[in-house]
Amino acid sequence: MFAAYAARIDPDRPLDGLELGERPAPEERAGWSTVTVRAASLNHHDLWSLRGVGLSQDRLPMILGCDAAGVDEDGNEVVLHSVIGQSGHGVGPKEPRSILTERYQGTFAEQVSVPTWNVLPKPAGLSFEEAACLPTAWLTAYRMLFTNAGVRPGDSVLVQGAGGGVATAAIVLGKAAGLRVFATSRDETRRKRAVELGALEAYEPGARLPQRVDAVIETVGAATWSHSVKSLRPGGTLVISGATSGDRPSHAELTRIFFLELKVVGSTMGTRDELEDLLAFCATTGVRPVIDEVLPLDRAREGFQRLADGEQFGKIVLRPTE
Numbered sequence: 001m002f003a004a005y006a007a008r009i010d011p012d013r014p015l016d017g018l019e020l021g022e023r024p025a026p027e028e029r030a031g032w033s034t035v036t037v038r039a040a041s042l043n044h045h046d047l048w049s050l051r052g053v054g055l056s057q058d059r060l061p062m063i064l065g066c067d068a069a070g071v072d073e074d075g076n077e078v079v080l081h082s083v084i085g086q087s088g089h090g091v092g093p094k095e096p097r098s099i100l101t102e103r104y105q106g107t108f109a110e111q112v113s114v115p116t117w118n119v120l121p122k123p124a125g126l127s128f129e130e131a132a133c134l135p136t137a138w139l140t141a142y143r144m145l146f147t148n149a150g151v152r153p154g155d156s157v158l159v160q161g162a163g164g165g166v167a168t169a170a171i172v173l174g175k176a177a178g179l180r181v182f183a184t185s186r187d188e189t190r191r192k193r194a195v196e197l198g199a200l201e202a203y204e205p206g207a208r209l210p211q212r213v214d215a216v217i218e219t220v221g222a223a224t225w226s227h228s229v230k231s232l233r234p235g236g237t238l239v240i241s242g243a244t245s246g247d248r249p250s251h252a253e254l255t256r257i258f259f260l261e262l263k264v265v266g267s268t269m270g271t272r273d274e275l276e277d278l279l280a281f282c283a284t285t286g287v288r289p290v291i292d293e294v295l296p297l298d299r300a301r302e303g304f305q306r307l308a309d310g311e312q313f314g315k316i317v318l319r320p321t322e
Contacts, residue, residue: 001022001023001024001025001109001110001111002020002021002022002023002109002110002297002298002320002321003020003021003022003023003063003108003109003110003297004018004019004020004063004064004065004108004109004297004300004301004318005018005019005020005021005023005061005062005063005064005108005109006018006019006049006050006055006060006061006062006064006101007019007060007061008060009050009051009052009055009057009060010050010051010052011051011052014047014050014051014308015050015301015304015305015308017050018050018064018300018301018304019061020297020298020300020301023061023063023105023109025110025111026105026111026112026113027113029090029113031089031090031115031116031117032090032113032114032115032116033072033073033113033114033115033116033119034072034073034111034112034113035068035070035071035072035078035080035111035112035113035114035119036070036071036072036110036111037068037069037070037107037109037110037111037112037320038068038069038070038071038128038132038319038320039068039069039070039127039128039129039131039132039294039317039318039319040065040067040068040069040107040108040132040297040317040318040319040320041067041068041132041133041136041137041165041315041316041317041318042065042303042304042307042315042316042317042318043066043067043136043137043165044164044165044242044244044307045066045099045101045136046064046065046066046101046108046304046307047304047307047308049062049064049101049102050064054098054099054101054102055101055102059102059103062101062105062106063101063105063106063107063108063109063112064101064106064108065100065101065106065107065108065109065112065318066082066099066100066101066106066107066135066136067080067082067107067132067133067134067135067136067137068080068107068112068132068135069122069126069128069129069131069132070112070128072119076121077121077122077124077128078119078120078121078122079119079120079121079122079131079132079134079135079275079279080100080107080112080114080118080119080120080135081114081118081119081120081135081272081275082099082100082107082114082118082135082136082269083097083098083099083118083269083270083271083272084097084098084099084100084103084104084114084115084118085097085098085103086271086272087117087272089115089116089117089118090114090115090116090117090118091115099136099269100112100114108297108300108318109297109320110297110320117272118272120272120275120276120279122279123279123280123282123283124283125282125283126279126282126283126288128319129291129294129317129319130282130288130289130291131279132317133165133289133291133314133315133317134275134278134279134282134289135275136165136269137164137165137166137168137169137315138165138166138169138173138278138289139269139270139274139275139278140166140169140241140267140268140269140270141166141167141169141170141173141217142169142173142270142274142277142278142281143267143269143270143271143274144166144170144217144239144241144267145157145170145173145174145177145179145215145217145239146177147267147270147274148237148239148265148267149214149215149217149237149239149265150215150237151174151177151179151214151215153177153178153179154178154179154180155179155180155214155215156179156180156181156182156211156213156214156215157170157174157179157180157181157182157213157214157215157216157217158181158182158183158184158209158213158215158216158217158228158231159171159174159181159182159183159184159194159199159216159217160183160184160205160216160217160218160219160220160224160227160228161184161185161219161220161224161244162183162184162185162190162191162193162194162199162202163185163187163190163193163194163310163312163313163314164219164244165314165315166217166219166241166242167183167217167219168194168197168290168313168314168315169289169290170217171183171194171197171198171199172197172198172287172289172290173281173287174198175197175198175199176198176281176285176287180200181198181199181200182199182200182201182202182203182209182213183195183199183201183202183203184202184203184204184205184206184207184224184227185202185204185205186204186205190202190313191203191204193313197290205220205223205224205227206224206227209231211233212231212232212233212236213231213232213233213236214232214233214236214237215232215236215237215238215239216228216229216231216232216236216237216238216239217239218238218239218240218241218242219240219241219242219243219244220242220243220244220245221240221242221243221244221245221246221247221249222243222245222246222247222248222249222250223245223246224245225249225251225252225253226249226250226251226253229253229256229257229262230253230256232260232262233260234260234261234262235260235261235262235263236260236262236263237262237263237264237265238262238263238264238265239265239266239267240264240265240266240267241266241267241268289314289315290313290314290315291314291315291316291317292306292312292313292314292315292316293306293312293316293317294316294317294318294319295316295317295318295319296318296319296320296321297318297319297320297321298321300318303316303318
């Protein structure tokens with residue numbers, strides 16, 4: 001079957017390790033389901049995999065891709081939860097938690113196999129392309145907002161780095177849930193898009209907000225860390241799920257954190273139940289993922305390059321060549 005896969009690890013030139021070509025189709029395995037992929041979406045995780053983060057040399061070649069929507073063996077339209085080993089289903093109770101492409105072949109292929117427990121029904125109102133955007137970036141944003149930040153309708157939130165998949169999802173989900181959302185971006189066009197999606201205002205990174213917020217959604221890391229901490233009200237919560245600009249800020253702001261009793265919470269992906277809730281939330285409210293571009297799988301390299309260059313606003317989706 002045709003697939004996009006990591007053939008080599010290169011920390012400095014990750015796209016040099018990306019190959020497009022034939023790979024073995026999934027084999028039958030007890031407790032697992034094979035899904036015919038109709039759409040899969042790109043994440044920064046895929047670029048990090050090509051750099052060797054979470055993916056070791058001895059597991060190559062590895063088909064990339066965490067997210068997918070498709071059709072199972074019985075003809076059902078489904079969405080995949082990409083965290084494997086969280087429950088023991090299909091892998092055994094001592095299986096360490098991992099994400100697709102760390103230990104198991106991913107979704108950038110005509111077919112993918114996952115534990116049957118990881119297969120959820122796709123709501124009829126969501127297209128395959130829309131559903132394929134939800135299991136990583138949108139699920140991460142959902143958990144950051146509603147589980148780890150614990151915000152409620154009427155609360156205020158700052159989303160750093162508008163344009164990225166998680167940040168864009170946080171703006172849209174926050175607006176739909178009745179939050180007062182502020183956003184930042186270095187790019188004026190992205191700031192305008194953030195307001196169009198529901199942010200009250202969008203500012204340049206580091207700009208003073210009109211008020212201190214209840215929570216900050218942080219995926220940028222070092223470049224925005226100090227601003228994130230300074231933007232919180234006393235007792236507020238900073239939730240971090242990524243550090244695309246680096247993980248070593250020049251100012252940790254420790255004095256402000258303890259003096260104002262701020263909370264810093266790490267967040268990674270989300271549970272199957274949270275994905276089920278997110279799917280229901282989208283189906284009920286009419287919220288839909290922001291899609292930057294849809295490409296056939298044989299043009300995956302273009303999507304990877306666009307993501308690596310930071311040119312996208314929202315999600316890049318791949319469709320296996322029909």
